[in-house]
Amino acid sequence: MAERVILEEKSYKTVYREGNSIIKEFTPSHPKSNVFNEAYIHTCVEESGVPVPKIQKVMPADGGWALSMEYIHGKTLQQIMDEDPENLDRHLEKLVDIQLEVSAHRIPKLRNTRYKMEEIINGMHEIDASTKYELLQRIHGMKRHTRLCHGDFVPSNVIIREDGSYCILDWAHATSGNAGADAAITYMRFSLEDPVKAEKYLRIYCRRADMAIQYVQSWMPIVAAVELSRHVEEERELLEKWISVAEYQ
Ligand SMILES: Nc1ncnc2c1ncn2[C@@H]1O[C@H](COP(=O)(O)OP(=O)(O)OP(=O)(O)O)[C@@H](O)[C@H]1O
Ligand SMILES: [Mg+2]
Incomplete structure (x- = not known):
């Protein structure tokens, strides 16, 4: 064996x-x-x-x-970025290119992103009723799309083979919805780890997707609330800051 x-x-x-x-x-x-x-x-x-x-x-x-x-032979984009930090921009561009290829797909039988987020936020005890109301209103205000969303599109979930082709891991959170929400999740993940990398990612994503930076940012209170429901103590302070933006708008 x-x-x-x-x-x-x-x-x-x-x-x-x-x-x-x-x-x-x-x-x-x-x-x-x-x-x-x-x-x-x-x-x-x-x-x-x-x-x-x-x-x-x-x-x-x-x-x-x-x-x-x-088993897929190759290196994750995370490994590649760690080994070759000088070419961070190029690796982020690769990540974004792959993310855009994912969101070009539609799998309507997957769960709708908005419904899933609504259900999670509705069931949360960590945020008060007014914040919840603001977040749910914000979700309702978003356009309805049916793009394939990975739900945790980070460099450690992308394997690059030696021939340059790629393979994407970890589909447990995939849904059908707005590509902007998926980009907001990636931006949030980078921000929790390295804000400079996060800003770079966001700029590259929005340029390549021809999407307004403000649109991706408008998803932040929502995706931060969903992440808060996972109770990772080290993330709490930053997530609460993002969620609080929703209360003043
Ligand atoms: N099919 C695969 N082929 C090659 N390597 C893999 C494969 N699946 C996982 N790995 C390696 O194992 C690591 C962890 O796997 P995976 O992403 O499934 O778990 P995880 O990151 O802990 O899950 P989650 O992101 O849901 O918390 C990956 O980053 C990758 O290096
Ligand atoms: Mg993973």
Whole structure:
């Protein structure tokens, strides 16, 4: 049997490589429906022609459930950026090009981004009723689109093969909706890690997408509230600052 190499360990899952497969093994307390839902979304995207690792199996593992998918040879864009910081702009442009190719796809059977965000925000106890009202109004004011949104489009979720082709990971949060919201999520992720990189990303994205920077920014209170619902303590202060923008407009 092939050796098992652990790539990522989180409280609710372990990601490891075994030969030509990547196994995402979830803890027994992780809902079975979440695992099957991730497999469902991922296979919808796989069938749409977006380059993703092929799902091989959904299987019971150690009292919980696991997904097995094809192992993709290459480097993540995160690794490439870390190894070659001098060419950050070029790598960000690559990230944006790939993101625009994703949002050119439509998979209407995926959950609608706005409904998902509304449901999360409605159920939150971390924000007061007035802020919630403002955020929900803001969502209603957004145009209705049906673009494929990844939901966590960050450099560590993009693998570049040696021949330059790419493959995108982690489809658990994908929805059908506004590309601007997906760009806002990427911008937020960069901002939490490195504000300079975040501003660069936003400028490149908006130029290439021909989208107003203000439009992406108008999604920030919403995507920050959704992120706040995940309760990552280190992120709280910055997220609350973004959410508070909604209260004054
Ligand atoms: N199919 C794959 N082929 C090659 N490497 C992979 C594959 N799936 C995952 N990896 C590697 O493992 C790392 C972690 O995997 P993954 O993105 O699925 O988990 P995660 O980032 O912890 O999930 P999430 O972003 O949902 O919190 C990736 O950044 C990548 O380096
Ligand atoms: Mg990932």
